[in-house]
Amino acid sequence: MVLRLIIATLLVLVGPSAVCAQVDDGRQAMVERIDELLAEQWQAAEVEPAEPVDDAAFLRRAYLDLVGTLPTVSQARRFLADASPDKRERLVEQLLASPRHAQHLATVWQHRMLSRGADAEQMGAVLGVHRWLRRQFARNQRFDNLVADLLVSTGGGEQGPALFYTALELKPEELATKTAQLFLGLQIGCAQCHDHPFDHWTQDDFWGYAAFFARLRSGPAMAGAVQLIDESEGEVRLPDTETIVPPKYPGTPRSEETLGGSRRRQLAIWTVSQQNPYLARATVNWAWKHLFGRGLVEPVDDLSANNPPSHPQLFAELGEYFIECGFDLRELFRVLMRTQAYQLSSRTPYDVAPELFAAMAVKPLTPEQIYDALAWMLDAPPATDESAAVGGLADPRRQQFVAQLGSGSQDAAQFELGVPQALLLMNGELIAAACDPNRSRLLESLAAPLFDDDERLEILYLATLTRLPSEQERDSTRAFIEESDDGNRAAALADVLWALLNNGEFLLNH
Amino acid sequence: MSRRRKKLAGRTLDRRTLLRYTGLSLLGASGSGWFPAWAGAAHRQSERRQCVLLWMNGGPSQIDTFDMKPDHANGGQFNEIETSVAGLRISEHLPQLARRAEHLAIVRSLSTKEGDHRRGTFLMRTGQPPGGPITYPAIGSSLSKELGDADSDLPAYVTIAPFDQFGRDAYGPGFLGPAHAPLVVAARAQNGEDEQPADGSPYARLGVDALELPAGISLETVSRRRDLWRGLQDEFLAGRQVPAALAHDTAYRRAERMLRSPARAAFELSEEPDAVRERYGAGRFGQGCLLARRLIEIGVPCVEVTLGDFEGGDTHWDTHANNFDVVRRLCGELDAGWSALLDDLADRGLLQTTTFLWMGEFGRTPRINGNAGRDHFPAAWTCVFAGGGIRGGQAYGSTSDDGMEVASDRVEVGDVLATLCRATGIDPGTENHAQLGRPIRIAEGNPIDALLA
Numbered sequence: 001m002v003l004r005l006i007i008a009t010l011l012v013l014v015g016p017s018a019v020c021a022q023v024d025d026g027r028q029a030m031v032e033r034i035d036e037l038l039a040e041q042w043q044a045a046e047v048e049p050a051e052p053v054d055d056a057a058f059l060r061r062a063y064l065d066l067v068g069t070l071p072t073v074s075q076a077r078r079f080l081a082d083a084s085p086d087k088r089e090r091l092v093e094q095l096l097a098s099p100r101h102a103q104h105l106a107t108v109w110q111h112r113m114l115s116r117g118a119d120a121e122q123m124g125a126v127l128g129v130h131r132w133l134r135r136q137f138a139r140n141q142r143f144d145n146l147v148a149d150l151l152v153s154t155g156g157g158e159q160g161p162a163l164f165y166t167a168l169e170l171k172p173e174e175l176a177t178k179t180a181q182l183f184l185g186l187q188i189g190c191a192q193c194h195d196h197p198f199d200h201w202t203q204d205d206f207w208g209y210a211a212f213f214a215r216l217r218s219g220p221a222m223a224g225a226v227q228l229i230d231e232s233e234g235e236v237r238l239p240d241t242e243t244i245v246p247p248k249y250p251g252t253p254r255s256e257e258t259l260g261g262s263r264r265r266q267l268a269i270w271t272v273s274q275q276n277p278y279l280a281r282a283t284v285n286w287a288w289k290h291l292f293g294r295g296l297v298e299p300v301d302d303l304s305a306n307n308p309p310s311h312p313q314l315f316a317e318l319g320e321y322f323i324e325c326g327f328d329l330r331e332l333f334r335v336l337m338r339t340q341a342y343q344l345s346s347r348t349p350y351d352v353a354p355e356l357f358a359a360m361a362v363k364p365l366t367p368e369q370i371y372d373a374l375a376w377m378l379d380a381p382p383a384t385d386e387s388a389a390v391g392g393l394a395d396p397r398r399q400q401f402v403a404q405l406g407s408g409s410q411d412a413a414q415f416e417l418g419v420p421q422a423l424l425l426m427n428g429e430l431i432a433a434a435c436d437p438n439r440s441r442l443l444e445s446l447a448a449p450l451f452d453d454d455e456r457l458e459i460l461y462l463a464t465l466t467r468l469p470s471e472q473e474r475d476s477t478r479a480f481i482e483e484s485d486d487g488n489r490a491a492a493l494a495d496v497l498w499a500l501l502n503n504g505e506f507l508l509n510h
Numbered sequence: 511m512s513r514r515r516k517k518l519a520g521r522t523l524d525r526r527t528l529l530r531y532t533g534l535s536l537l538g539a540s541g542s543g544w545f546p547a548w549a550g551a552a553h554r555q556s557e558r559r560q561c562v563l564l565w566m567n568g569g570p571s572q573i574d575t576f577d578m579k580p581d582h583a584n585g586g587q588f589n590e591i592e593t594s595v596a597g598l599r600i601s602e603h604l605p606q607l608a609r610r611a612e613h614l615a616i617v618r619s620l621s622t623k624e625g626d627h628r629r630g631t632f633l634m635r636t637g638q639p640p641g642g643p644i645t646y647p648a649i650g651s652s653l654s655k656e657l658g659d660a661d662s663d664l665p666a667y668v669t670i671a672p673f674d675q676f677g678r679d680a681y682g683p684g685f686l687g688p689a690h691a692p693l694v695v696a697a698r699a700q701n702g703e704d705e706q707p708a709d710g711s712p713y714a715r716l717g718v719d720a721l722e723l724p725a726g727i728s729l730e731t732v733s734r735r736r737d738l739w740r741g742l743q744d745e746f747l748a749g750r751q752v753p754a755a756l757a758h759d760t761a762y763r764r765a766e767r768m769l770r771s772p773a774r775a776a777f778e779l780s781e782e783p784d785a786v787r788e789r790y791g792a793g794r795f796g797q798g799c800l801l802a803r804r805l806i807e808i809g810v811p812c813v814e815v816t817l818g819d820f821e822g823g824d825t826h827w828d829t830h831a832n833n834f835d836v837v838r839r840l841c842g843e844l845d846a847g848w849s850a851l852l853d854d855l856a857d858r859g860l861l862q863t864t865t866f867l868w869m870g871e872f873g874r875t876p877r878i879n880g881n882a883g884r885d886h887f888p889a890a891w892t893c894v895f896a897g898g899g900i901r902g903g904q905a906y907g908s909t910s911d912d913g914m915e916v917a918s919d920r921v922e923v924g925d926v927l928a929t930l931c932r933a934t935g936i937d938p939g940t941e942n943h944a945q946l947g948r949p950i951r952i953a954e955g956n957p958i959d960a961l962l963a
Contacts, residue, residue, distance in 0.1 A: 013610075025892040028581055092839060099922055133823060135790065168641075169641075171641065173641075174641045187948070188913055200672075239938060346750060346752075347748075347749035348749055349749060351751060354752075361752070361754075362752045362753075362754045362755050363754060364754050364758070365758075378686055403678060404694075405688070417688060417689070417758050417761040417762075418687070418688045418689035418690065418691050418761055419689075419756055419761055419764045419765045419768060420665070420688075420691050420693045420694065420720065420760045421688050421761065422693070422758075422764070422765035423683075423718075423720035423721060423765045423768070423769075424719075424720045426720070426762070426765060426766075426769075427719070427720045427721070427722065427723060427724055428719065429719070429724070432724035432725075432727070433801070434724075436724075439825075442790040473742075476741065477738075493730075495731065495734055495735045495738060496738060497736075498735045498739075499735055499738035499741075500742065501741055502739055502762065503742045503745060503746060504746045504747065504750075504755050504758045505742065505745075505746040508754055508755060508757055509759060510750065510755075
């Protein structure tokens with residue numbers, strides 16, 4: 001009963017703006033606290049943090065992390081020219097509020113929720129889940145509410161969550177594995193077949209959790225829409241036995257007390273309640289990794305007792321903060337991106353252990369980010385964000401490129417280029433077109449007599465690396481262009497563009 | 511043969527020296543003359559073997575190929591024939607393989623649980639049931655990771671004309687990461703026609719798009735771009751000696767070296783005499799086997815050739831209807847390509863160092879359906895090992911007279927993959943770390959001693 005009251009209170013407290021007004025004073029304190037706790041470990045390890053990052057690199061990083069694309073040349077010029085001291089904070093606010101932020105988070109979470117190897121048959125589910133996620137992120141839905149909605153969804157008017165269930169074939173074991181991994185940060189799926197040798201998850205934990213999905217069925221489709229039904233019967237059994245496993249929340253003793261409603265509703269209520277320590281921590285850990293390249297707990301879906309965080313105090317306080325501000329993802333990003341830690345250079349004079357966060361991590365761009373960064377050099381940008389969202393996902397050329405670049409990993413930070421991928425970038429059709437003076441919109445625009453070579457070079461650097469060329473780069477590249485005779489000026493610029501696009505500075509987020 | 515090449519072939523140079531020596535000048539020239547020297551270098555070091563996976567897309571009929579039931583109604587219309595091994599009999603439509611049966615170890619007691627293309631493909635190619643939190647690598651990626659040399663100029667894993675519409679996950683490197691993805695050799699289609707070129711060449715065209723320079727890009731342009739690239743790259747790397755940045759740099763350096771390596775020449779099948787190309791068979795599979803030979807010769811650790819696509823017509827093993835016509839035709843391709851590959855590798859002394867595994871995603875029903883077809887059947891079916899590390903000339907395990915169940919020595923997918931590992935000199939218990947941080951063995955089963963040489 002107490003539990004139900006707590007939930008009722010939680011659910012009444014909707015309206016992220018109202019909640020966050022209360023924590024506004026706490027924001028700066030949290031930012032400083034993060035830096036303080038990180039600095040304690042730098043001192044203990046006798047490590048000097050990297051230099052603060054310059055504006056250009058901050059701009060590039062913030063764009064890639066929050067909206068997944070690079071800024072345009074004019075956006076970059078405007079930001080670099082802005083002399084006001086709060087321009088970084090304003091940039092973050094502007095990006096968080098943009099539809100492209102919702103779009104990007106939807107892409108990230110869609111990859112987490114559904115297998116990356118989606119093909120044509122699963123495209124419907126991908127689009128449906130993506131659309132639903134985008135709407136949730138666009139209105140900055142409380143993250144606990146988003147999870148609860150997903151857990152109790154019955155389809156009908158809102159197909160996104162239902163498509164998640166059907167993509168996993170409504171199988172209790174797959175739904176249990178996936179939801180525990182995503183929302184609890186727990187690998188109980190590994191205990192499916194046998195008790196996990198390395199931690200305390202047992203088969204009983206796994207099947208007890210899976211039992212919450214045991215009564216889920218798909219009903220008759222109505223007007224093509226998936227319907228989910230929670231029936232009053234249905235159990236899971238231990239594999240190769242007849243032993244029925246009753247429902248049980250992970251990490252808690254089995255209780256006869258029922259929270260009422262369908263099994264999925266009971267799971268949803270527990271998941272968003274204070275009885276469940278995992279949802280806030282798992283989400284904070286994911287957001288930290290999204291920005292800093294690795295989680296405070298790594299791997300991010302192993303929040304078990306024998307895998308402690310690198311910064312226990314920081315992890316606990318940040319989790320509390322996220323709960324206090326009402327599971328507000330934008331507030332979480334806002335706080336993390338205001339820290340000095342986020343605004344460190346990725347360049348260090350010596351090797352630093354990555355779990356110290358004493359320099360910004362270097363993260364590979366995802367195949368989607370590479371495609372999007374190249375595609376605008378070729379085609380006119382889509383008219384609206386809605387069409388960009390759907391068109392981008394369904395664009396066969398994008399799908400093909402992403403498939404060829406082939407990240408089997410759901411974990412973008414693990415995307416590591418191999419030789420086939422490098423060959424594809426060096427010689428593949430997409431970069432060939434982007435570097436072809438007759439097909440590249442970027443190179444075409446540079447051919448205009450309005451520009452001198454210095455200006456052309458600036459545009460190429462801003463369009464790819466989001467920075468101006470250094471003096472040395474100006475000199476050497478100018479010399480390179482002048483060595484080619486006049487007829488080949490376009491070809492020389494194409495060569496420069498090719499070298500920029502294949503460079504680590506372009507293909508990595510630093 | 512030019513004087514320069516002759517001179518090179520006659521000298522014992524290590525691979526890197528040879529590379530420096532040859533540079534780009536030999537790219538267009540035939541590689542065959544000096545392939546044996548490379549192969550020697552590749553094999554000197556250890557007992558590890560190379561590996562050829564023959565993937566039968568759609569699920570091949572065991573009862574019409576390697577596990578005949580001539581005395582039962584389920585046996586269908588094909589006859590069995592004697593092979594070079596006394597008492598071992600296979601289909602009349604595999605006559606050339608029958609004469610080479612001393613190399614084959616036929617496993618007739620394979621039993622799995624997945625009868626859906628997508629799920630079966632994932633299971634057989636990764637050794638793991640589909641679903642679950644871990645993206646398992648295809649066995650080719652796991653093997654090539656162990657067998658390959660990270661500093662090599664050659665691709666570690668090449669897959670020829672793959673058909674990944676039954677789930678890309680089953681064709682990828684999974685948690686091993688893109689560095690262990692296969693280099694894909696595509697069947698070239700032109701204007702919706704088949705892949706045979708307009709110049710009247712009768713052979714299927716196979717190629718790696720990314721190994722060819724884009725139209726209008728000369729080698730001179732490439733080296734000009736590379737110099738520019740290197741300058742930028744060095745600047746970026748200074749102070750960023752971190753895994754992601756180094757991985758990028760390494761991949762590009764290796765890709766660049768590959769562009770100059772014999773791997774590129776190996777893809778030029780037109781260098782082979784017509785008589786050889788015909789012997790392998792003109793289709794994708796035959797030409798793919800020929801390409802596999804050239805790749806094995808230069809030391810590529812793991813090559814996969816697919817037989818069966820779903821691009822129209824009865825061109826795959828999913829014979830729900832018209833089973834016998836289709837299987838007869840596919841057997842013709844299989845018989846020619848695989849036999850020629852066995853012969854050529856044996857001639858070059860490479861068969862003992864190359865392990866083969868032939869399989870699809872499942873077998874087919876012993877019972878013949880109303881459309882003269884056979885349906886999906888994972889309960890009792892066949893895969894075939896051959897070549898190095900394998901005790902050839904045997905059938906292992908058996909099925910009941912009607913073919914409906916395993917009668918002896920039941921084998922599971924994990925055992926098949928573990929046997930493949932052991933035959934290539936890899937411990938199947940070798941662990942990699944999945945994205946969840948937990949150690950995962952390459953293959954979960956037990957190697958079958960009776961199959962190992």
